[in-house]
Amino acid sequence: MSASVSEEKYLLQLGIEKKQARIRQFEQRYSATLTQILDKEQNIDHMDLAEWEGEVEVLRRLMKKIQNLEQIEICIEETIFIEF
Numbered sequence: 001m002s003a004s005v006s007e008e009k010y011l012l013q014l015g016i017e018k019k020q021a022r023i024r025q026f027e028q029r030y031s032a033t034l035t036q037i038l039d040k041e042q043n044i045d046h047m048d049l050a051e052w053e054g055e056v057e058v059l060r061r062l063m064k065k066i067q068n069l070e071q072i073e074i075c076i077e078e079t080i081f082i083e084f
Contacts, residue, residue, distance in 0.1 A: 005069050012066045019059040026052045 027033055030044060034052055037044060 005073055009066055009069050009073075012062050012069070016059060016062050016066070019055050019062065022055050023052070023059065026055070 034056055
């Protein structure tokens, strides 16, 4: 079980890195973060905005999944420790 959790974490980390790179592309293109764009209500391409918001949401979800897997690993480690 621990090996499969580690593999899943690895795959999630790859996804996180890809999303972060894509978000950086938007930030470089518009010289701002998404929050700054939304706060200033800057005029940007609607398709870019939708995609950018989607990338940020997927990143948030991937990070949440990796946190959950880390909690599972802790529980597995605690269970193994208790059994011995």
